[in-house]
Structures are given as C-alpha cells and as structure tokens.
Amino acid sequence: MDRKEWPLWEVFIRSRNGLDHKHCGSVHAPDAGMALQSARDVYTRRQEGVSIWVVRADQIHASDPDAKPEMFDPAEDKIYRHPTFYKLPDEVDHM
C-alpha cells in the first residue's frame, strides 16, 4: 500500500518578550492551517509564544555541510569586518 505521509513543517515561535521568531521544532500536518494548529498544541502549551510561523521543510534551502570550509572559514581572519576593529575618536565614542 502507498502510505502517503503528511509533509513536515518547521515551526518558529516568537516568545512574549522576543522580537524574532525562533526555530523550536517541527510537526507533520496535511496543510499550513493544520500545521499552525498542531504547532500551537505541541509547542505553546506552557505559554511559550504569542506568534507562530510554519514553513514546509522541503521549501527550505540549506547550505551544504560539506561546503563549510569554503563558505565560512574565509571570514575567520577578516577582523577588520568587525566594528570593534576600528578605534573611534574620543568625540564620537560610545556610539
């Protein structure tokens, strides 16, 4: 028999005091509406959030873990990309 599984949805919750939605887990659901309800029932039972996003997992494009060296390591020695690298004149300090 062909078992049609529900698609996987990644769940993002914004907490009461938070400004951004944070990834907190995933649910299986037949569509976006049910995914939101399931996310509510599974991940906000203890007042964890005030807003929910769900995104179909197969719609997320992820970077290749094997490409980590060329993707991220080159930034390692570019300390001048951090604002703290620059010494500000006293007059404009505490920016």
Added chain:
Amino acid sequence: MTYTAHLEYVLRLGDSALILGQRLSEWCGHAPVLEEELALANVALDLIGQSRLLLTHAGRLEAARRDEDQLAFLRPDHQYRNLTLVELPNGDFGRTVLRNFLFTAFQRPVWEALVSSCDTELAAIAEKSLKETRYHLRHSAEWVVRLGDGTDESHARMQSALDYLWPYTTEFFTEDAVDDQVAAAALGVAWPELQPAWEASVHPVLTEAALAIPARTAFRSRGKAGGHSEHLGHLLAEMQHLQRACPGAQW
C-alpha cells in the same frame, strides 16, 4: 434528591464538560498521530478544568455543600446531568472530532450568553471558558471539513458518524422547567434560544464538509434530566473506581 434549578443548570454544564473530558482522555496513547494526541489531550484538560470550576460552584449551591471531587466521584449515573451526546463512545477519530465540533458549537453561545449572568461566579467561568471553546471549535471544524470533504473512505465515515450523533443534538434545545426558571431569574440563557446560533455555526461547516444534514426525528435523549444511555455507567465505573475502592484517597 431534588436540585434547585440554578444548581441543575450548573451541573448540566459541569457534568457535560467532565464526561466529554473523560471520554477524550481515552485517546491518550491511541491517537493517529502525535500532534493530534496532544491536541485531544489539551481539549480534554481544558474541559476537565471547566468542570472543576463548575462543580466547585455547584457544590456551593447545594445544601450538602459537596466539593468537586465528591460530586465527580461519588454520584451514581442517574444523578449526572450531562447531555447524552458526550457520554457516547468515541468511535473512530472522525466521530470523536465531529462530536467535539457539535458540542463545542453549542458551548460557545452558552458561554457568550453566560458572560452576562447575574451569577458572577458563573459569568467569570464563562469568560475563561469561552476562549478555550473558541479554539476547540476551530480545531474540530477544520477536521470535520477535511475528513468530510476528503477521501471516499473518510467521507463515508463522517457521514455515518453524523447520522449516529445528530439525533442526540436535539436534546440541547428541548425545553424544560430548569431552563425557564434560570432564564426568568437572569442566571442563565434558556438553551432552546440558542438553536439559531448553533445552526448558524454548524450548518455551513457541515455543508463545506459535503455532509448531508440528517432530518430531525422524534427521538429525544434525556441525559440532562438524569436519564442516561447504558454507556455512562461504564464510563463512571472506570472514572470512579479509585474513590469507590479507597474512599477519600488522596495523592
């Protein structure tokens, strides 16, 4: 035992919430998917929470002043005042969510009306419960539409569930003296008055779910007057077993 109309009215609400909460708890460990396992348990716990408040309130209205546990665990079935619909066996998942839908679509206008009850305790319980009920209604309606208008198999099961449950919804709106007295005292709304609001929320969902609404028949269940089906006794036997075996046990 004779109850005052006020007490009877509160017991009808509290007992209906308790018995459906107990029924839904039977799904623990048996739901089709984890997500619905949690959803059904959440609804069950909301209902049991409502019943605790209502039964505590009911206890203060009666001469014997029993507490919530005594009312829940020490009354025989003929003293229960829940609607017969909520004591029926769960059946499959489709029938379970359809029953939740039919019942919570009734609870909603009840709470909406009771928010302005002159019984301030009851009004406060209604205000708290209304938010929970709105979510229960939304959740169950989503399932009714998806299963009713789903596959041939799911549609056939939902139609058969509707044919089975529908006759028991007549009881929501049958007139009786309790309703009349409570409404006259501005303590609560008479349930027959809620039929238009209930139909206005139920019929569109059933239509969207491609389900045929059965015709009304002369069948009348009478759980709210204490006349129950054979199913309630079995449910209570399990629910009350511990307090019957070890009276007053606490843990």
